[in-house]
Amino acid sequence: MAAQLETLASFNSFKGIVSYYSHASAATNCEMTFAVYLPAQAKQESVSAIVWLSGLTCNHENFITKAGAQHYADEHGVMLIMPDTSPRNVNIPAAEPDYDLGYGAGFYVDATQVPWAKNFNMYGYIIDELIPLCQRELPIKPGKVGIMGHSMGGHGAMVLGLRNPALFSSISAFSPICAPSQVPWGDKIFTAYLGAERKDWLAYDSCDLIAKGAEHLPLRVEQGDADQFLNEQLQPELLQKACESENYPLDYHLRRGFDHSYYFIASFIGEHIAFHAKHLTR
Amino acid sequence: MAAQLETLASFNSFKGIVSYYSHASAATNCEMTFAVYLPAQAKQESVSAIVWLSGLTCNHENFITKAGAQHYADEHGVMLIMPDTSPRNVNIPAAEPDYDLGYGAGFYVDATQVPWAKNFNMYGYIIDELIPLCQRELPIKPGKVGIMGHSMGGHGAMVLGLRNPALFSSISAFSPICAPSQVPWGDKIFTAYLGAERKDWLAYDSCDLIAKGAEHLPLRVEQGDADQFLNEQLQPELLQKACESENYPLDYHLRRGFDHSYYFIASFIGEHIAFHAKHLTR
Numbered sequence: 001m002a003a004q005l006e007t008l009a010s011f012n013s014f015k016g017i018v019s020y021y022s023h024a025s026a027a028t029n030c031e032m033t034f035a036v037y038l039p040a041q042a043k044q045e046s047v048s049a050i051v052w053l054s055g056l057t058c059n060h061e062n063f064i065t066k067a068g069a070q071h072y073a074d075e076h077g078v079m080l081i082m083p084d085t086s087p088r089n090v091n092i093p094a095a096e097p098d099y100d101l102g103y104g105a106g107f108y109v110d111a112t113q114v115p116w117a118k119n120f121n122m123y124g125y126i127i128d129e130l131i132p133l134c135q136r137e138l139p140i141k142p143g144k145v146g147i148m149g150h151s152m153g154g155h156g157a158m159v160l161g162l163r164n165p166a167l168f169s170s171i172s173a174f175s176p177i178c179a180p181s182q183v184p185w186g187d188k189i190f191t192a193y194l195g196a197e198r199k200d201w202l203a204y205d206s207c208d209l210i211a212k213g214a215e216h217l218p219l220r221v222e223q224g225d226a227d228q229f230l231n232e233q234l235q236p237e238l239l240q241k242a243c244e245s246e247n248y249p250l251d252y253h254l255r256r257g258f259d260h261s262y263y264f265i266a267s268f269i270g271e272h273i274a275f276h277a278k279h280l281t282r
Numbered sequence: 283m284a285a286q287l288e289t290l291a292s293f294n295s296f297k298g299i300v301s302y303y304s305h306a307s308a309a310t311n312c313e314m315t316f317a318v319y320l321p322a323q324a325k326q327e328s329v330s331a332i333v334w335l336s337g338l339t340c341n342h343e344n345f346i347t348k349a350g351a352q353h354y355a356d357e358h359g360v361m362l363i364m365p366d367t368s369p370r371n372v373n374i375p376a377a378e379p380d381y382d383l384g385y386g387a388g389f390y391v392d393a394t395q396v397p398w399a400k401n402f403n404m405y406g407y408i409i410d411e412l413i414p415l416c417q418r419e420l421p422i423k424p425g426k427v428g429i430m431g432h433s434m435g436g437h438g439a440m441v442l443g444l445r446n447p448a449l450f451s452s453i454s455a456f457s458p459i460c461a462p463s464q465v466p467w468g469d470k471i472f473t474a475y476l477g478a479e480r481k482d483w484l485a486y487d488s489c490d491l492i493a494k495g496a497e498h499l500p501l502r503v504e505q506g507d508a509d510q511f512l513n514e515q516l517q518p519e520l521l522q523k524a525c526e527s528e529n530y531p532l533d534y535h536l537r538r539g540f541d542h543s544y545y546f547i548a549s550f551i552g553e554h555i556a557f558h559a560k561h562l563t564r
Binding site: 011012013014018065066071226255256257258259262263264266267 | 293294295296300347348350352353506508537538539540541543544545546548549
Protein backbone atom coordinates (compact mmCIF):
# COMPACT_ATOMS: atom_id res chain seq x y z
CA MET A 1 0.00 0.00 0.00
CA ALA A 2 1.33 3.46 -0.87
CA ALA A 3 2.08 5.99 1.84
CA GLN A 4 -1.16 7.86 1.13
CA LEU A 5 -3.13 5.12 2.84
CA GLU A 6 -2.37 3.95 6.35
CA THR A 7 -3.56 0.44 7.17
CA LEU A 8 -5.13 0.48 10.63
CA ALA A 9 -6.11 -3.18 10.82
CA SER A 10 -6.62 -6.25 8.63
CA PHE A 11 -8.72 -9.34 9.22
CA ASN A 12 -9.09 -12.55 7.29
CA SER A 13 -12.79 -12.81 6.47
CA PHE A 14 -14.42 -15.55 4.41
CA LYS A 15 -12.08 -16.07 1.43
CA GLY A 16 -10.76 -12.50 1.42
CA ILE A 17 -9.52 -9.71 3.66
CA VAL A 18 -11.22 -6.84 5.51
CA SER A 19 -8.94 -3.82 5.97
CA TYR A 20 -9.46 -0.52 7.76
CA TYR A 21 -7.56 2.40 6.23
CA SER A 22 -7.07 6.03 7.13
CA HIS A 23 -5.88 8.91 4.98
CA ALA A 24 -5.67 12.70 5.08
CA SER A 25 -8.64 14.20 3.23
CA ALA A 26 -8.54 17.60 1.55
CA ALA A 27 -12.32 17.59 1.06
CA THR A 28 -13.12 17.21 4.75
CA ASN A 29 -9.91 18.71 6.16
CA CYS A 30 -9.38 15.82 8.51
CA GLU A 31 -8.19 12.25 8.74
CA MET A 32 -10.82 9.91 7.26
CA THR A 33 -11.25 6.21 7.94
CA PHE A 34 -12.79 3.64 5.63
CA ALA A 35 -13.09 -0.13 5.32
CA VAL A 36 -12.49 -2.35 2.30
CA TYR A 37 -13.31 -5.98 1.60
CA LEU A 38 -10.99 -7.56 -0.94
CA PRO A 39 -12.48 -10.83 -2.17
CA ALA A 40 -10.20 -13.80 -2.82
CA GLN A 41 -10.15 -13.01 -6.56
CA ALA A 42 -8.38 -9.68 -5.84
CA LYS A 43 -5.23 -11.57 -4.82
CA GLN A 44 -4.75 -12.54 -8.48
CA GLU A 45 -6.50 -9.91 -10.57
CA SER A 46 -8.32 -6.61 -10.57
CA VAL A 47 -11.98 -6.80 -9.61
CA SER A 48 -15.08 -4.64 -9.83
CA ALA A 49 -16.03 -2.55 -6.81
CA ILE A 50 -19.19 -1.46 -5.00
CA VAL A 51 -19.26 1.52 -2.62
CA TRP A 52 -21.54 1.19 0.43
CA LEU A 53 -22.84 4.34 2.15
CA SER A 54 -24.08 3.84 5.71
CA GLY A 55 -26.90 5.53 7.57
CA LEU A 56 -27.16 7.90 10.53
CA THR A 57 -24.94 7.12 13.56
CA CYS A 58 -22.90 4.56 11.62
CA ASN A 59 -19.19 4.56 10.82
CA HIS A 60 -17.04 2.50 8.45
CA GLU A 61 -17.50 -0.63 10.56
CA ASN A 62 -21.25 -1.23 10.82
CA PHE A 63 -21.86 -2.70 7.40
CA ILE A 64 -18.83 -4.95 7.25
CA THR A 65 -19.50 -6.42 10.70
CA LYS A 66 -23.29 -6.79 10.46
CA ALA A 67 -24.49 -7.20 6.87
CA GLY A 68 -22.84 -10.54 6.06
CA ALA A 69 -21.91 -9.16 2.63
CA GLN A 70 -18.51 -10.84 2.35
CA HIS A 71 -20.03 -14.20 1.44
CA TYR A 72 -21.72 -12.65 -1.61
CA ALA A 73 -18.74 -10.43 -2.50
CA ASP A 74 -16.67 -13.64 -2.73
CA GLU A 75 -19.34 -15.32 -4.81
CA HIS A 76 -19.34 -12.47 -7.36
CA GLY A 77 -15.70 -11.45 -6.97
CA VAL A 78 -16.42 -7.81 -6.14
CA MET A 79 -14.61 -5.46 -3.78
CA LEU A 80 -16.60 -3.52 -1.17
CA ILE A 81 -15.61 0.02 -0.13
CA MET A 82 -17.20 1.44 3.02
CA PRO A 83 -16.51 5.09 3.91
CA ASP A 84 -17.32 6.72 7.22
CA THR A 85 -20.53 8.79 7.34
CA SER A 86 -18.98 12.15 8.26
CA PRO A 87 -15.76 13.94 9.13
CA ARG A 88 -14.57 13.27 12.71
CA ASN A 89 -12.84 15.26 15.44
CA VAL A 90 -12.98 18.57 13.60
CA ASN A 91 -13.70 20.71 16.65
CA ILE A 92 -17.27 21.74 15.81
CA PRO A 93 -19.29 21.71 19.06
CA ALA A 94 -22.58 21.71 17.10
CA ALA A 95 -21.55 18.37 15.57
CA GLU A 96 -21.81 16.52 18.87
CA PRO A 97 -25.24 16.56 20.52
CA ASP A 98 -27.68 15.31 17.83
CA TYR A 99 -27.66 11.85 16.28
CA ASP A 100 -28.97 13.34 13.01
CA LEU A 101 -26.67 16.35 12.59
CA GLY A 102 -22.88 16.54 12.55
CA TYR A 103 -20.81 13.47 13.42
CA GLY A 104 -22.27 10.33 11.88
CA ALA A 105 -24.66 12.45 9.81
CA GLY A 106 -22.75 13.89 6.83
CA PHE A 107 -25.77 13.33 4.56
CA TYR A 108 -23.49 13.09 1.50
CA VAL A 109 -23.65 16.81 0.67
CA ASP A 110 -21.04 19.56 0.35
CA ALA A 111 -21.93 22.05 3.08
CA THR A 112 -21.97 25.75 2.31
CA GLN A 113 -22.82 27.14 5.75
CA VAL A 114 -20.85 28.02 8.89
CA PRO A 115 -19.63 26.03 10.82
CA TRP A 116 -19.96 23.09 8.44
CA ALA A 117 -18.49 24.20 5.12
CA LYS A 118 -14.84 23.54 5.97
CA ASN A 119 -15.36 19.86 6.80
CA PHE A 120 -18.82 18.49 6.01
CA ASN A 121 -18.21 17.78 2.33
CA MET A 122 -18.99 14.11 2.04
CA TYR A 123 -20.27 14.40 -1.53
CA GLY A 124 -16.97 15.75 -2.85
CA TYR A 125 -15.02 13.50 -0.51
CA ILE A 126 -16.49 10.33 -1.98
CA ILE A 127 -16.70 11.37 -5.64
CA ASP A 128 -13.46 13.32 -6.05
CA GLU A 129 -11.23 11.86 -3.38
CA LEU A 130 -12.12 8.43 -1.99
CA ILE A 131 -13.10 6.64 -5.19
CA PRO A 132 -10.11 7.98 -7.20
CA LEU A 133 -7.82 7.09 -4.28
CA CYS A 134 -9.18 3.53 -4.19
CA GLN A 135 -8.87 3.26 -7.98
CA ARG A 136 -5.20 4.25 -7.71
CA GLU A 137 -4.25 2.20 -4.68
CA LEU A 138 -6.41 -0.93 -4.78
CA PRO A 139 -6.81 -3.63 -7.47
CA ILE A 140 -9.96 -2.18 -9.03
CA LYS A 141 -10.74 -3.07 -12.64
CA PRO A 142 -10.95 -0.02 -14.91
CA GLY A 143 -14.57 0.90 -15.58
CA LYS A 144 -17.56 1.94 -13.59
CA VAL A 145 -18.29 1.07 -9.97
CA GLY A 146 -21.58 0.32 -8.24
CA ILE A 147 -23.01 2.31 -5.34
CA MET A 148 -25.46 1.30 -2.64
CA GLY A 149 -26.47 2.40 0.84
CA HIS A 150 -28.98 2.42 3.68
CA SER A 151 -31.37 5.18 4.87
CA MET A 152 -29.27 8.39 4.82
CA GLY A 153 -26.79 6.29 2.81
CA GLY A 154 -29.56 5.11 0.48
CA HIS A 155 -30.26 8.79 -0.21
CA GLY A 156 -26.50 9.25 -0.71
CA ALA A 157 -26.20 6.32 -3.11
CA MET A 158 -29.07 7.61 -5.25
CA VAL A 159 -27.84 11.21 -5.32
CA LEU A 160 -24.21 10.32 -6.04
CA GLY A 161 -25.25 7.74 -8.62
CA LEU A 162 -27.81 9.89 -10.43
CA ARG A 163 -25.40 12.83 -10.62
CA ASN A 164 -22.43 10.76 -11.82
CA PRO A 165 -23.59 8.30 -14.49
CA ALA A 166 -20.12 8.23 -16.04
CA LEU A 167 -18.67 6.93 -12.78
CA PHE A 168 -21.34 4.46 -11.66
CA SER A 169 -22.85 1.45 -13.40
CA SER A 170 -25.73 0.81 -11.00
CA ILE A 171 -27.42 2.15 -7.87
CA SER A 172 -29.22 0.38 -5.07
CA ALA A 173 -30.68 1.46 -1.78
CA PHE A 174 -32.21 -0.02 1.36
CA SER A 175 -34.85 2.16 3.05
CA PRO A 176 -33.58 5.37 1.43
CA ILE A 177 -34.65 8.90 2.29
CA CYS A 178 -36.18 9.37 -1.14
CA ALA A 179 -37.12 13.07 -1.12
CA PRO A 180 -35.04 14.74 1.60
CA SER A 181 -36.14 18.25 0.67
CA GLN A 182 -39.72 17.28 1.61
CA VAL A 183 -39.23 15.48 4.96
CA PRO A 184 -38.18 16.47 8.51
CA TRP A 185 -34.66 14.98 8.39
CA GLY A 186 -33.87 16.85 5.19
CA ASP A 187 -35.45 20.04 6.49
CA LYS A 188 -33.22 20.01 9.54
CA ILE A 189 -30.00 18.86 7.92
CA PHE A 190 -30.18 20.77 4.64
CA THR A 191 -31.06 23.99 6.47
CA ALA A 192 -27.96 23.54 8.63
CA TYR A 193 -25.52 22.42 5.92
CA LEU A 194 -26.92 24.22 2.85
CA GLY A 195 -28.88 27.20 4.20
CA ALA A 196 -32.56 28.11 4.17
CA GLU A 197 -32.98 28.40 0.38
CA ARG A 198 -34.86 25.29 -0.72
CA LYS A 199 -33.61 25.56 -4.30
CA ASP A 200 -30.09 24.94 -3.01
CA TRP A 201 -31.22 21.58 -1.65
CA LEU A 202 -32.45 20.12 -4.91
CA ALA A 203 -29.06 18.94 -6.17
CA TYR A 204 -29.24 16.48 -3.26
CA ASP A 205 -32.81 15.30 -3.75
CA SER A 206 -33.19 12.06 -5.74
CA CYS A 207 -36.79 12.75 -6.70
CA ASP A 208 -35.87 16.16 -8.07
CA LEU A 209 -32.86 14.77 -9.94
CA ILE A 210 -35.09 12.18 -11.60
CA ALA A 211 -37.78 14.78 -12.38
CA LYS A 212 -35.12 16.89 -14.07
CA GLY A 213 -34.13 14.05 -16.38
CA ALA A 214 -31.22 12.25 -14.72
CA GLU A 215 -29.75 9.49 -16.91
CA HIS A 216 -31.45 6.13 -16.29
CA LEU A 217 -28.91 3.98 -14.43
CA PRO A 218 -30.16 0.62 -13.18
CA LEU A 219 -31.81 1.40 -9.83
CA ARG A 220 -33.04 -1.07 -7.21
CA VAL A 221 -34.74 -0.08 -3.96
CA GLU A 222 -35.58 -2.39 -1.03
CA GLN A 223 -38.05 -1.18 1.60
CA GLY A 224 -39.57 -2.90 4.63
CA ASP A 225 -43.23 -2.21 5.27
CA ALA A 226 -42.69 -2.34 9.07
CA ASP A 227 -40.03 0.38 8.90
CA GLN A 228 -40.59 2.93 11.69
CA PHE A 229 -39.40 5.79 9.44
CA LEU A 230 -41.39 4.82 6.35
CA ASN A 231 -44.15 7.41 6.29
CA GLU A 232 -42.49 10.41 7.88
CA GLN A 233 -38.92 10.31 6.59
CA LEU A 234 -38.49 7.85 3.72
CA GLN A 235 -41.57 8.27 1.48
CA PRO A 236 -40.73 5.83 -1.30
CA GLU A 237 -44.06 6.66 -2.99
CA LEU A 238 -42.53 10.02 -3.98
CA LEU A 239 -39.68 8.17 -5.67
CA GLN A 240 -42.10 5.83 -7.42
CA LYS A 241 -44.13 8.79 -8.64
CA ALA A 242 -41.02 10.63 -9.91
CA CYS A 243 -39.85 7.49 -11.73
CA GLU A 244 -43.28 6.89 -13.29
CA SER A 245 -43.45 10.47 -14.59
CA GLU A 246 -40.07 10.09 -16.28
CA ASN A 247 -40.44 6.46 -17.35
CA TYR A 248 -37.43 5.71 -15.17
CA PRO A 249 -37.39 1.91 -14.67
CA LEU A 250 -37.29 1.47 -10.89
CA ASP A 251 -36.77 -2.03 -9.50
CA TYR A 252 -38.75 -1.56 -6.27
CA HIS A 253 -39.23 -4.28 -3.64
CA LEU A 254 -41.53 -3.76 -0.65
CA ARG A 255 -40.76 -6.46 1.93
CA ARG A 256 -43.51 -7.51 4.27
CA GLY A 257 -42.76 -7.32 8.00
CA PHE A 258 -39.20 -6.02 7.66
CA ASP A 259 -38.05 -2.95 9.60
CA HIS A 260 -35.21 -0.42 9.28
CA SER A 261 -32.49 -2.54 10.93
CA TYR A 262 -29.43 -4.47 9.79
CA TYR A 263 -31.59 -7.61 10.06
CA PHE A 264 -33.34 -6.24 6.98
CA ILE A 265 -30.13 -5.31 5.16
CA ALA A 266 -28.51 -8.69 5.86
CA SER A 267 -31.58 -10.51 4.53
CA PHE A 268 -31.36 -8.96 1.06
CA ILE A 269 -27.76 -7.82 0.65
CA GLY A 270 -27.04 -10.94 -1.40
CA GLU A 271 -29.64 -9.87 -3.97
CA HIS A 272 -28.22 -6.35 -4.09
CA ILE A 273 -24.66 -7.52 -4.65
CA ALA A 274 -25.89 -9.83 -7.42
CA PHE A 275 -27.76 -6.87 -8.95
CA HIS A 276 -24.61 -4.72 -9.05
CA ALA A 277 -22.40 -7.59 -10.20
CA LYS A 278 -24.68 -8.07 -13.20
CA HIS A 279 -24.23 -4.45 -14.25
CA LEU A 280 -20.55 -3.94 -13.44
CA THR A 281 -18.00 -3.91 -16.21
CA ARG A 282 -16.56 -7.38 -16.53
CA MET B 283 -45.95 -17.20 23.93
CA ALA B 284 -46.78 -18.18 27.51
CA ALA B 285 -46.55 -15.67 30.33
CA GLN B 286 -43.22 -17.12 31.49
CA LEU B 287 -41.48 -15.50 28.55
CA GLU B 288 -41.73 -11.81 27.80
CA THR B 289 -41.04 -10.84 24.21
CA LEU B 290 -38.85 -7.72 24.21
CA ALA B 291 -38.52 -7.32 20.44
CA SER B 292 -39.00 -9.22 17.18
CA PHE B 293 -37.38 -8.70 13.79
CA ASN B 294 -37.98 -10.31 10.44
CA SER B 295 -34.60 -11.72 9.42
CA PHE B 296 -33.92 -13.75 6.28
CA LYS B 297 -36.83 -16.20 6.00
CA GLY B 298 -37.48 -16.34 9.75
CA ILE B 299 -37.75 -14.24 12.89
CA VAL B 300 -35.25 -13.03 15.50
CA SER B 301 -36.83 -12.51 18.93
CA TYR B 302 -35.41 -11.20 22.17
CA TYR B 303 -37.02 -12.68 25.28
CA SER B 304 -36.69 -12.10 29.00
CA HIS B 305 -37.75 -14.30 31.89
CA ALA B 306 -37.26 -14.58 35.64
CA SER B 307 -34.50 -17.06 36.41
CA ALA B 308 -34.32 -19.08 39.63
CA ALA B 309 -30.76 -20.21 38.87
CA THR B 310 -29.34 -16.70 38.61
CA ASN B 311 -31.91 -14.92 40.79
CA CYS B 312 -32.47 -12.20 38.25
CA GLU B 313 -34.20 -11.39 34.99
CA MET B 314 -32.36 -13.05 32.09
CA THR B 315 -32.47 -12.07 28.43
CA PHE B 316 -31.87 -14.31 25.44
CA ALA B 317 -32.31 -14.26 21.68
CA VAL B 318 -33.87 -16.89 19.40
CA TYR B 319 -33.85 -17.32 15.66
CA LEU B 320 -36.87 -19.23 14.37
CA PRO B 321 -36.24 -20.34 10.80
CA ALA B 322 -39.07 -20.27 8.28
CA GLN B 323 -39.69 -23.97 8.79
CA ALA B 324 -40.68 -23.33 12.43
CA LYS B 325 -43.86 -21.58 11.27
CA GLN B 326 -45.18 -24.96 10.14
CA GLU B 327 -43.46 -27.60 12.23
CA SER B 328 -41.12 -28.28 15.10
CA VAL B 329 -37.43 -27.95 14.27
CA SER B 330 -34.10 -28.95 15.78
CA ALA B 331 -32.22 -26.39 17.87
CA ILE B 332 -28.65 -25.30 18.46
CA VAL B 333 -27.60 -23.31 21.53
CA TRP B 334 -24.86 -20.69 20.99
CA LEU B 335 -22.72 -19.57 23.94
CA SER B 336 -20.92 -16.26 23.48
CA GLY B 337 -17.55 -15.11 24.74
CA LEU B 338 -16.31 -12.50 27.21
CA THR B 339 -18.00 -9.06 27.09
CA CYS B 340 -20.82 -10.33 24.84
CA ASN B 341 -24.52 -10.49 25.50
CA HIS B 342 -27.43 -12.20 23.72
CA GLU B 343 -27.13 -9.86 20.71
CA ASN B 344 -23.56 -10.20 19.43
CA PHE B 345 -23.91 -13.51 17.64
CA ILE B 346 -27.26 -12.88 16.00
CA THR B 347 -26.20 -9.46 14.68
CA LYS B 348 -22.64 -10.33 13.58
CA ALA B 349 -22.27 -14.01 12.69
CA GLY B 350 -24.58 -14.16 9.68
CA ALA B 351 -25.91 -17.49 10.96
CA GLN B 352 -29.54 -16.97 9.95
CA HIS B 353 -28.84 -17.79 6.30
CA TYR B 354 -27.52 -21.23 7.26
CA ALA B 355 -30.17 -21.81 9.94
CA ASP B 356 -32.78 -21.33 7.19
CA GLU B 357 -30.91 -23.66 4.87
CA HIS B 358 -30.90 -26.45 7.48
CA GLY B 359 -34.16 -25.54 9.21
CA VAL B 360 -32.66 -25.24 12.69
CA MET B 361 -33.54 -22.87 15.52
CA LEU B 362 -30.76 -20.88 17.21
CA ILE B 363 -30.89 -20.06 20.94
CA MET B 364 -28.51 -17.42 22.27
CA PRO B 365 -28.37 -16.81 26.02
CA ASP B 366 -26.66 -13.89 27.70
CA THR B 367 -23.17 -14.56 29.11
CA SER B 368 -23.89 -13.75 32.77
CA PRO B 369 -26.51 -12.52 35.23
CA ARG B 370 -27.08 -8.75 35.04
CA ASN B 371 -27.88 -5.98 37.53
CA VAL B 372 -27.53 -8.16 40.60
CA ASN B 373 -25.87 -5.55 42.78
CA ILE B 374 -22.40 -7.09 43.05
CA PRO B 375 -19.82 -4.28 42.87
CA ALA B 376 -17.03 -6.76 42.07
CA ALA B 377 -18.91 -7.74 38.88
CA GLU B 378 -18.35 -4.34 37.29
CA PRO B 379 -14.71 -3.34 36.77
CA ASP B 380 -13.10 -6.27 34.88
CA TYR B 381 -14.04 -7.43 31.38
CA ASP B 382 -13.12 -10.99 32.35
CA LEU B 383 -14.90 -11.30 35.72
CA GLY B 384 -18.53 -10.72 36.63
CA TYR B 385 -20.90 -9.18 34.09
CA GLY B 386 -20.33 -10.60 30.62
CA ALA B 387 -18.06 -13.27 32.09
CA GLY B 388 -20.21 -15.99 33.61
CA PHE B 389 -17.85 -18.69 32.35
CA TYR B 390 -20.68 -21.25 32.33
CA VAL B 391 -20.02 -22.50 35.87
CA ASP B 392 -22.12 -22.66 39.06
CA ALA B 393 -20.29 -20.41 41.51
CA THR B 394 -19.75 -21.56 45.09
CA GLN B 395 -18.03 -18.48 46.52
CA VAL B 396 -19.16 -15.17 48.00
CA PRO B 397 -20.33 -12.83 46.43
CA TRP B 398 -21.00 -14.93 43.29
CA ALA B 399 -22.86 -18.05 44.44
CA LYS B 400 -26.31 -16.48 44.56
CA ASN B 401 -26.31 -15.38 40.91
CA PHE B 402 -23.37 -16.60 38.84
CA ASN B 403 -24.80 -20.02 38.00
CA MET B 404 -24.75 -20.04 34.23
CA TYR B 405 -24.13 -23.80 34.03
CA GLY B 406 -27.34 -24.64 35.88
CA TYR B 407 -29.18 -21.77 34.22
CA ILE B 408 -28.60 -23.15 30.73
CA ILE B 409 -28.91 -26.88 31.44
CA ASP B 410 -31.76 -26.91 33.94
CA GLU B 411 -33.67 -23.76 33.14
CA LEU B 412 -33.16 -22.18 29.71
CA ILE B 413 -33.15 -25.29 27.54
CA PRO B 414 -36.17 -26.86 29.28
CA LEU B 415 -37.98 -23.50 29.06
CA CYS B 416 -37.29 -23.29 25.33
CA GLN B 417 -38.35 -26.90 24.85
CA ARG B 418 -41.66 -26.10 26.54
CA GLU B 419 -42.36 -22.74 24.94
CA LEU B 420 -40.86 -22.89 21.45
CA PRO B 421 -41.46 -25.30 18.53
CA ILE B 422 -38.46 -27.54 19.23
CA LYS B 423 -38.56 -31.09 17.94
CA PRO B 424 -38.25 -33.68 20.74
CA GLY B 425 -34.74 -35.07 20.89
CA LYS B 426 -31.29 -33.78 21.46
CA VAL B 427 -30.03 -30.28 20.74
CA GLY B 428 -26.65 -29.07 19.50
CA ILE B 429 -24.35 -26.72 21.40
CA MET B 430 -21.66 -24.39 20.11
CA GLY B 431 -19.81 -21.28 21.24
CA HIS B 432 -16.82 -18.95 21.00
CA SER B 433 -13.83 -18.49 23.31
CA MET B 434 -15.30 -18.52 26.86
CA GLY B 435 -18.44 -19.82 25.12
CA GLY B 436 -16.41 -22.47 23.27
CA HIS B 437 -15.25 -23.67 26.68
CA GLY B 438 -18.87 -23.54 27.82
CA ALA B 439 -20.14 -25.52 24.84
CA MET B 440 -17.55 -28.26 25.39
CA VAL B 441 -18.13 -28.49 29.16
CA LEU B 442 -21.93 -28.46 28.92
CA GLY B 443 -21.85 -30.90 26.01
CA LEU B 444 -19.38 -33.35 27.50
CA ARG B 445 -21.22 -33.42 30.83
CA ASN B 446 -24.69 -33.86 29.29
CA PRO B 447 -24.51 -36.41 26.46
CA ALA B 448 -28.18 -37.32 26.96
CA LEU B 449 -29.18 -33.72 26.19
CA PHE B 450 -26.82 -32.82 23.33
CA SER B 451 -26.22 -34.48 19.99
CA SER B 452 -23.10 -32.57 18.98
CA ILE B 453 -20.61 -29.95 20.19
CA SER B 454 -18.65 -27.34 18.31
CA ALA B 455 -16.40 -24.48 19.33
CA PHE B 456 -14.61 -21.51 17.82
CA SER B 457 -11.34 -20.57 19.55
CA PRO B 458 -12.32 -22.28 22.83
CA ILE B 459 -10.50 -21.99 26.13
CA CYS B 460 -9.60 -25.67 26.06
CA ALA B 461 -8.03 -26.21 29.49
CA PRO B 462 -9.22 -23.36 31.71
CA SER B 463 -7.72 -24.85 34.87
CA GLN B 464 -4.25 -24.45 33.32
CA VAL B 465 -4.40 -20.88 31.87
CA PRO B 466 -4.55 -17.33 33.31
CA TRP B 467 -8.24 -16.69 32.52
CA GLY B 468 -9.28 -19.90 34.27
CA ASP B 469 -6.94 -19.22 37.16
CA LYS B 470 -8.52 -15.85 37.81
CA ILE B 471 -12.14 -16.73 37.19
CA PHE B 472 -12.25 -20.18 38.78
CA THR B 473 -10.49 -18.89 41.90
CA ALA B 474 -13.14 -16.19 42.21
CA TYR B 475 -16.20 -18.30 41.39
CA LEU B 476 -15.14 -21.74 42.66
CA GLY B 477 -12.44 -21.06 45.28
CA ALA B 478 -8.74 -21.83 45.46
CA GLU B 479 -9.02 -25.65 45.40
CA ARG B 480 -7.96 -26.72 41.90
CA LYS B 481 -9.79 -30.04 42.17
CA ASP B 482 -13.07 -28.10 42.34
CA TRP B 483 -12.33 -26.61 38.92
CA LEU B 484 -12.01 -29.86 37.02
CA ALA B 485 -15.74 -30.39 36.42
CA TYR B 486 -15.44 -27.28 34.19
CA ASP B 487 -12.30 -28.26 32.29
CA SER B 488 -12.89 -29.95 28.93
CA CYS B 489 -9.47 -31.59 28.84
CA ASP B 490 -10.02 -33.13 32.25
CA LEU B 491 -13.54 -34.28 31.33
CA ILE B 492 -12.16 -36.03 28.26
CA ALA B 493 -9.25 -37.53 30.20
CA LYS B 494 -11.78 -38.96 32.66
CA GLY B 495 -13.68 -40.74 29.92
CA ALA B 496 -16.49 -38.40 28.84
CA GLU B 497 -18.81 -39.97 26.27
CA HIS B 498 -17.64 -39.32 22.70
CA LEU B 499 -20.12 -36.82 21.21
CA PRO B 500 -19.28 -35.46 17.77
CA LEU B 501 -16.89 -32.55 18.47
CA ARG B 502 -15.64 -29.95 15.99
CA VAL B 503 -13.17 -27.16 16.88
CA GLU B 504 -12.23 -24.21 14.66
CA GLN B 505 -9.13 -22.20 15.56
CA GLY B 506 -7.38 -19.30 13.80
CA ASP B 507 -3.58 -19.41 13.82
CA ALA B 508 -3.40 -15.59 14.07
CA ASP B 509 -5.51 -15.57 17.24
CA GLN B 510 -3.99 -13.22 19.81
CA PHE B 511 -5.08 -15.50 22.68
CA LEU B 512 -3.92 -18.77 21.13
CA ASN B 513 -0.82 -19.60 23.13
CA GLU B 514 -1.57 -18.07 26.49
CA GLN B 515 -5.30 -18.69 27.00
CA LEU B 516 -6.70 -21.17 24.47
CA GLN B 517 -4.08 -23.93 24.10
CA PRO B 518 -5.86 -26.25 21.68
CA GLU B 519 -2.83 -28.57 21.73
CA LEU B 520 -3.88 -29.64 25.25
CA LEU B 521 -7.29 -30.60 23.86
CA GLN B 522 -5.71 -32.47 20.96
CA LYS B 523 -3.47 -34.36 23.39
CA ALA B 524 -6.37 -35.25 25.69
CA CYS B 525 -8.40 -36.50 22.72
CA GLU B 526 -5.51 -38.55 21.36
CA SER B 527 -4.95 -40.24 24.74
CA GLU B 528 -8.62 -41.25 24.89
CA ASN B 529 -9.11 -41.98 21.19
CA TYR B 530 -11.74 -39.23 21.20
CA PRO B 531 -12.35 -38.33 17.53
CA LEU B 532 -11.78 -34.55 17.40
CA ASP B 533 -12.65 -32.75 14.18
CA TYR B 534 -10.04 -29.97 14.48
CA HIS B 535 -9.54 -27.19 11.92
CA LEU B 536 -6.64 -24.74 12.20
CA ARG B 537 -7.38 -21.79 9.91
CA ARG B 538 -4.45 -19.86 8.50
CA GLY B 539 -4.43 -16.10 9.10
CA PHE B 540 -7.70 -15.95 11.05
CA ASP B 541 -7.90 -14.18 14.40
CA HIS B 542 -10.24 -14.26 17.41
CA SER B 543 -12.93 -11.95 15.97
CA TYR B 544 -16.43 -12.31 14.59
CA TYR B 545 -14.86 -12.08 11.12
CA PHE B 546 -13.53 -15.57 11.90
CA ILE B 547 -16.81 -16.87 13.31
CA ALA B 548 -18.83 -15.55 10.36
CA SER B 549 -16.45 -17.20 7.90
CA PHE B 550 -17.05 -20.72 9.21
CA ILE B 551 -20.42 -20.62 10.99
CA GLY B 552 -22.05 -22.16 7.93
CA GLU B 553 -19.86 -25.24 8.28
CA HIS B 554 -20.63 -25.49 12.00
CA ILE B 555 -24.37 -25.28 11.49
CA ALA B 556 -24.12 -27.95 8.79
CA PHE B 557 -22.10 -30.11 11.22
CA HIS B 558 -24.77 -29.87 13.92
CA ALA B 559 -27.63 -30.29 11.45
CA LYS B 560 -26.10 -33.59 10.34
CA HIS B 561 -26.09 -34.92 13.89
CA LEU B 562 -29.38 -33.52 15.15
CA THR B 563 -32.38 -35.77 15.50
CA ARG B 564 -34.40 -35.55 12.31
